[in-house]
Amino acid sequence: MNFPFLFSPIEINTMNLKNRMVMTAMHLNYAFNGEVTDRLIHYYAERAKGGVGLIIVGACSIDEDAGMPNMIAIKDDDCLPGLKRLAEAVQAGGARIAAQINHIGAGVHSTLIGGRTPVSASAVATTLTGEIPRALERDEIPEIQKKYAQAAVRAQEAGFDAVEILGAYLIAQFLSPISNLREDEYGGSLTGRMRFGLEVARQVRQAVGPDFPVLIRLGGNEFMQGGATRDEVIRFAQELERTGVDLINVTGGRHETRVPQITMIVPRRTYVYLAQGIKSAVSIPVLSSNRINDPADAEEIIRNGQADLVTMARALMADPELPNKARAGKADLIYHCIGCNQGCLDSIFIFQPVTCLINPRTGLEEEYPLSPSPVSKKVLVVGGGPAGMKAACTAAERGHAVTLIEKEKRLGGQLLLNQLIPGREEMVTAARDLINNLKALDVELLLGQKADARFVKEHAPDAVVIATGAKPIMPDLKGIDGDHVVQAWDLLEGKARVGQKVVIVGGNAVGLETALFLGHQGTLPPEVFHFLALYKAEPLESLFEMLNRGNKEVTVVEMTKRLGQDIGASTRWIVLSELRRLGVNTMKNTRAVGITPEGLEIETEAGPDFLPADSIVIAIGAGSENTLVNELKGLAPELYTIGDAKEPRNALAAIREGFLTGYNI
Numbered sequence: 138m139n140f141p142f143l144f145s146p147i148e149i150n151t152m153n154l155k156n157r158m159v160m161t162a163m164h165l166n167y168a169f170n171g172e173v174t175d176r177l178i179h180y181y182a183e184r185a186k187g188g189v190g191l192i193i194v195g196a197c198s199i200d201e202d203a204g205m206p207n208m209i210a211i212k213d214d215d216c217l218p219g220l221k222r223l224a225e226a227v228q229a230g231g232a233r234i235a236a237q238i239n240h241i242g243a244g245v246h247s248t249l250i251g252g253r254t255p256v257s258a259s260a261v262a263t264t265l266t267g268e269i270p271r272a273l274e275r276d277e278i279p280e281i282q283k284k285y286a287q288a289a290v291r292a293q294e295a296g297f298d299a300v301e302i303l304g305a306y307l308i309a310q311f312l313s314p315i316s317n318l319r320e321d322e323y324g325g326s327l328t329g330r331m332r333f334g335l336e337v338a339r340q341v342r343q344a345v346g347p348d349f350p351v352l353i354r355l356g357g358n359e360f361m362q363g364g365a366t367r368d369e370v371i372r373f374a375q376e377l378e379r380t381g382v383d384l385i386n387v388t389g390g391r392h393e394t395r396v397p398q399i400t401m402i403v404p405r406r407t408y409v410y411l412a413q414g415i416k417s418a419v420s421i422p423v424l425s426s427n428r429i430n431d432p433a434d435a436e437e438i439i440r441n442g443q444a445d446l447v448t449m450a451r452a453l454m455a456d457p458e459l460p461n462k463a464r465a466g467k468a469d470l471i472y473h474c475i476g477c478n479q480g481c482l483d484s485i486f487i488f489q490p491v492t493c494l495i496n497p498r499t500g501l502e503e504e505y506p507l508s509p510s511p512v513s514k515k516v517l518v519v520g521g522g523p524a525g526m527k528a529a530c531t532a533a534e535r536g537h538a539v540t541l542i543e544k545e546k547r548l549g550g551q552l553l554l555n556q557l558i559p560g561r562e563e564m565v566t567a568a569r570d571l572i573n574n575l576k577a578l579d580v581e582l583l584l585g586q587k588a589d590a591r592f593v594k595e596h597a598p599d600a601v602v603i604a605t606g607a608k609p610i611m612p613d614l615k616g617i618d619g620d621h622v623v624q625a626w627d628l629l630e631g632k633a634r635v636g637q638k639v640v641i642v643g644g645n646a647v648g649l650e651t652a653l654f655l656g657h658q659g660t661l662p663p664e665v666f667h668f669l670a671l672y673k674a675e676p677l678e679s680l681f682e683m684l685n686r687g688n689k690e691v692t693v694v695e696m697t698k699r700l701g702q703d704i705g706a707s708t709r710w711i712v713l714s715e716l717r718r719l720g721v722n723t724m725k726n727t728r729a730v731g732i733t734p735e736g737l738e739i740e741t742e743a744g745p746d747f748l749p750a751d752s753i754v755i756a757i758g759a760g761s762e763n764t765l766v767n768e769l770k771g772l773a774p775e776l777y778t779i780g781d782a783k784e785p786r787n788a789l790a791a792i793r794e795g796f797l798t799g800y801n802i
Contacts, residue, residue: 140432140463142439147190147446149422150350150383152233152298154190157439157446158460159424160453161354161386162195162237162301164208165491166484167500171198171210173219176490178226179502184453185230188460190446192227193301193352193386195237199288200281202250203240203307207488211238211288220295228296235299235352236292238285238341242307243270243316244392256281257310258317258324258333264393275321278333281307285337286344289351299350301386302341308334309356309391312373313365330365331373335380342381352384352424353377357411360390367414374415386424386448387412397711399451401476402560403428406438413443424448430455430474432463451481455495470577472496472570475563479789483705494789495567497527497796505800509536514599516802517542517773519588519765522550523788524780524795525604526571531799532602533578540581540596542588548572550606551781552788554629558650559657560715564788588765593772600775600802603766604795607759607781612642616732617755625651625756636751637689640737642729644695646703646787648756649712652693655754656719659688685718692722692748694729694739703787759785775802 144156167177181192197211198204210216220236227234243257246266256277257263257270273281289300302308310316311333317324323332342351355374358367365373374385389398389408397403405428412425425444429435435447453459456472463471472495480492480499493499514537518529521543533539547553549568555561575582586592593601609624611617625647627633639655641648661669661683669675675683693700693716700723701709716723724741731738736750763782770776777798780791 138468140436143432143436144464151348152350154233156190158189158449159446160184160189160192161426161448161450162193163450164485166207167490168207168209170206173209173223176500178223180500182226182230183502184457185227185232187457188464189232189453191233193235193237196239196303197236199238199240199284202253205245205249211236211291217291217295224296233298235301236297237301237303238288239303240281240307242310244306259319261316282337282340286340289341290344293345293349299352301352301354302337304334304353304355313359315361315364327369331376335376338377338380338382350383352386353382354386354388356390357387358390360394360396371415371418374419378419378421384422384424385415387415388426399427399476400478400708400711401563402711406434409438409443416444422446428476432468454493454499469573473566475567478707479705482707486706494792497793513537514802516600517596517598518602518604520604520606521548522604522606522780523552524791526575527792527795528602528604528779528799529580530571530574530578531796532802533580537802542583542586544587546585554626557629558654561650590768590772593769598773601769601773602798603778603782604780605762605765605782607785608762610758610760611755612757614729614732619732622732622753625754628754629654638749638751639689639691639754640748640750641693641754641756643756644693644700646701648693649701651754651756652691652716652721655689655691656687656721660684686720694724694727696728698726700725761785
């Protein structure tokens with residue numbers, strides 16, 4: 138497939154881009170005390186070589202209170218040497234580079250800025266930190282605005298091709314009626330709330346001159362009750378154009394919003410309409426962001442005139458070669474970002490360096506260069522789940538002759554359990570991408586066959602990788618053999634069915650996702666909702682009721698005090714919110730003690746109780762399937778056990794282990 142619009146050049150002021158793909162700024166936790174590190178340089182250099190048109194790095198803090206220590210700093214001239222090295226590395230790879238300059242305002246916790254109180258438009262607490270910031274005094278505002286301009290000049294001096302003002306955080310805190318309660322000229326009406334950001338843009342333009350590209354990133358709608366609306370942001374964009382801004386980069390909502398923004402549950406291209414609205418109101422180029430992870434989607438957005446450029450940020454984290462593959466007609470070999478957030482956002486929340494479920498080399502490009510192994514070996518991988526497939530792909534990329542044997546007639550393992558769970562379907566994309574690459578790498582695939590000692594002896598491999606996965610645990614529970622008792626895995630694979638009233642034993646990820654699957658049964662499908670709403674066939678209230686309630690009564694029983702302990706912070710709140718929306722009942726600190734034909738006997742903090750149920754679903758966890766380990770000892774010079782076969786864990790850990798094993802053979 139060709140992508141003529143996506144790969145057409147575009148000029149932003151004096152900056153010529155070879156294509157319409159932009160890697161927008163992401164927080165990576167790769168900087169050290171604000172300094173550009175070799176890790177950061179190698180990370181971005183590889184993306185530049187992958188064929189993207191523009192890379193925006195940041196957020197770059199404009200003063201000591203403007204960001205966290207592990208963000209890139211651009212606050213003084215001491216930062217210039219590192220910034221120059223970064224700019225040169227990206228440009229040498231064939232991409233243009235911009236520095237995103239920012240003041241985080243109330244978004245930083247006081248402990249991260251030496252105990253000082255963060256500043257904002259007004260003294261309004263934020264859920265990001267739980268702290269109340271200090272309202273900027275009127276005479277402090279010009280000094281902060283000046284720092285934006287000084288940072289822009291440093292980007293120019295460091296050899297960057299452009300600068301991007303981050304219109305989130307402090308600028309957005311001034312724009313928002315929620316966080317801006319000021320009574321001076323920087324508050325009140327939209328004109329007052331826009332003033333801070335517009336003055337920043339004017340000062341940046343004046344500082345860098347007319348020919349240096351100035352971009353700005355805006356949230357297209359706060360998605361907060363009482364916050365800045367889409368219409369207000371459009372007006373802000375129009376005024377920004379008048380200040381001399383050359384491009385508007387449109388993302389989604391405010392960081393505190395309870396409307397999911399970039400997680401898997403968000404359909405691809407959901408927020409393109411925000412960019413489209415701004416594009417219809419301005420004459421400068423507009424960049425569309427959020428959940429655009431495939432060149433075919435990007436091509437359609439640009440061809441349809443919804444935006445002039447598209448963001449490929451996490452998409453390039455997952456596969457740095459995405460642009461090159463798309464240009465070369467190999468789009469089917471792209472490893473897509475699936476919006477899982479397990480390696481990126483969830484790492485950021487615990488102040489750890491970012492990694493990626495799809496691409497374990499993320500941030501480790503120098504440590505694991507893409508080079509052939511000095512000796513080609515015969516490798517046998519037993520098991521076609523995520524760990525086994527990644528090990529096979531990596532070993533084949535290193536030049537080994539690889540055979541993968543899988544007892545089922547299809548590849549994918551537990552990733553395929555997600556195909557029926559609403560909002561989790563992208564996990565199947567990860568399996569499909571691995572399968573496509575296995576085939577392209579000429580890995581021999583033996584499906585529907587079981588490996589044993591005899592098979593291994595006959596195959597005579599140099600290395601065997603056991604990736605046989607896990608199997609669900611059945612608890613020692615009275616009545617567990619009842620006909621109305623089913624395993625969650627069987628239900629999600631379509632091998633079992635349940636009645637109208639269901640109790641799920643286990644409030645871990647599998648248990649909650651099974652509850653989502655059941656809770657959605659009988660709800661109005663989105664396309665039917667659209668049709669009925671379009672023709673006003675039913676009152677909207679009735680349609681929303683049918684959208685939010687299905688035909689199952691579902692209760693989840695969890696013995697600990699916390700549901701979804703194995704779900705990352707960026708996703709857990711969404712899962713719990715969805716369960717509430719669907720009317721799923723959840724019970725914590727509740728232990729299952731017995732199953733009867735009529736339901737589940739439980740023990741709560743208040744004492745014994747009983748939950749009537751037509752069906753009981755077991756989702757208490759999994760145990761390793763590793764009986765081959767002892768059987769195969771001594772049958773190959775190298776023997777590895779990886780993934781759930783070694784120890785049950787999430788896909789992030791399993792794929793990482795598969796990569797490391799395949800790389801080190």
